[in-house]
Amino acid sequence: MLSNPRVRAGALTLPLIAFLGVTFIAPLGAMLWRSVHEPLVADALPQTLALLEAWDGLAAPPEALYRTAAGEFQQLQASRALGGVATRVNRVQGGSRSIIMRTARELRGTAPASWREAMIAAHPAWGEAAIWGAIRRAGERYTIRHYLNALDLKQDIQGRIVAQPQEQRIYLKLLGNTLAASAAITLICLALGYPLAYLIANAKPPWPNLLLLAVLLPFWSSLLVRSMSWIVMLQKEGVVNDLLVALGLVAEDGRLIMVYNMIGTMVTMTQLLLPFLILPLCAVMHGIPPLHLRAAASLGANPRQAFLHVYWPQTLPGVAAGSLLVFILAIGYYIAPALVGGRTGQFISNLIAYHMQYSLNWGLAAALNFVLLVCVLVILVAYNRLVGIERLRFD
């Protein structure tokens, strides 16, 4: 069978496909699963949720619901599992955690005649529909609420999809900021990289090799180290400010704030990503014969016309390859914004990391990841159309 060249070629790729299946594709699958599957509340409050299912959300909740919920809260409290449940309800509706914890504390060891009155006495919120709706929503074993949340939407008590209140709409705005900053970084890289790539492709030896080294040294160096070095460069007592003060351009007490904000993120990321633009551009420019410009000149074109009508169109494949690569890499950046971005220079990745590490809202982190992944895939399709993913190379 291996004598068939198609089978042989395919077989060579199989080990890696299998390896990535386990180490890369399966993790993506696990994440997709995590973004829609949240069994914790459903498993913890089965009877309460069954009664909530039967309740229409409009009439006053029946006494049986109060009794069942109070019973399950007390059980969970005894097994120290109530905190996790309350946290998840809280993610559907802020404030729920303290309501549930306080009620469970006050009801401990009591056996009132009316659970309804006892719970409302513990916290008046139990007389209203909102908290019950939140518990029902949090109890969905399979849920789209993380995706709604990631898109600044939520379901109201009747299950309609509505926008989050203004002050809680953060994710789409951050995603928009990330895309806008990435686009700006791509354009700055193009403006800085195009002339340098031109010089590398057209200068007389030994300049091309020396200039190429200046591009390749950062390319091979640690992203973490380079991000860090921009703190040293841009901070208040940093090299750039020192230089500006020494030159008298800036007063000693008027040192510029250039780091721990969006400026810091943009400057740093431009330097980190510039080689990814210059290298593919150089490869394309190397293939353009200098004869073309001279032919244009001999036909009477001035340098500007020759550039615009003869040179620039031929470099477009390199411009597309480099820009799209920079843009794709930029929107997923994490390290640089985390180090030099401060509060205002964060990207969507940083918020995802926050939910992974600190708020521990993994369902939301997973849903945000998929929103980001969709953005990347859209650009990747454009890249594949315009450039072809097989042509990706770094030399």
Place this chain on the structure above:
Amino acid sequence: MRDKPPATFGDRLGRVCLVAFCAAVVVFLILPMLVLVPLSFNAAPHFTFTEGMLRLDPDAYSLRWYRTVLEDDSWLRAVRNSLIIGLAATTIATVLGTLAALGLASPHMPGRGVVTSLLISPLITPIIISAAGMAFFFGDIGLAQTHAGLIFGHAALCTPFVIITVTATLSNYNLNLNRAAASLGAHPVTTFLHVQLPLIAPGVISGALFAFVISLDEVIVVTFVGSLDQRTIPRRMWSGVQEHLNPEILAVATLLTLFAALVLITVQWLRRRGVH
């Protein structure tokens, strides 16, 4: 030999502007890396230039931060972890990536576009997504907080770089050499080991170096999947930077940059020896 028309004043001015602009871009690319070097020899516990340093006073410079790093157990452990994880991940990525690149380079490869996209996808996927997925899945299958988990995770992230580098080398390889070997009765494996591999070796080694450099710089998978026992050099730096940026970290950064320069020189040397 070019017979150019005499350059006008405007041409020359344009040329000077171009060169000046490019010089500024080169400074922008290189200066931040060079700035760290003198600061790592700072005698004072700051990461700004002291007056003594600017006067080039020898007393303002010292090796104390390098000594601190070499005497610090946490740094030595980090070096050990980085080497274990980096070398193992590089080995896996290089073997699997080279095999896959050979398959992709074959003119008979079925579904090349789809397979290439799949195999390159770890490079394009934002690292936060890969790392979060690995944290979930490796946790489910018991690989979280193990060296094996980090080795597999890094190997997955590194393979695209091996594939890209080896594919570029293979595009310059003359397949007639394989046919010649086959016509002389060589088994395909013999042909690969004795004819093709020696010729594409520079590309394979470049790919391996690429993979190692990627692993050596990776922070997020280590943070999400690893524990304190798997702290690598960049992870150790990362927590250092967030607590307090001191010249100790700059000393490590300088060593890493030196390492990058050595890798760059090696790769350039390999390129010259590669098939063209």
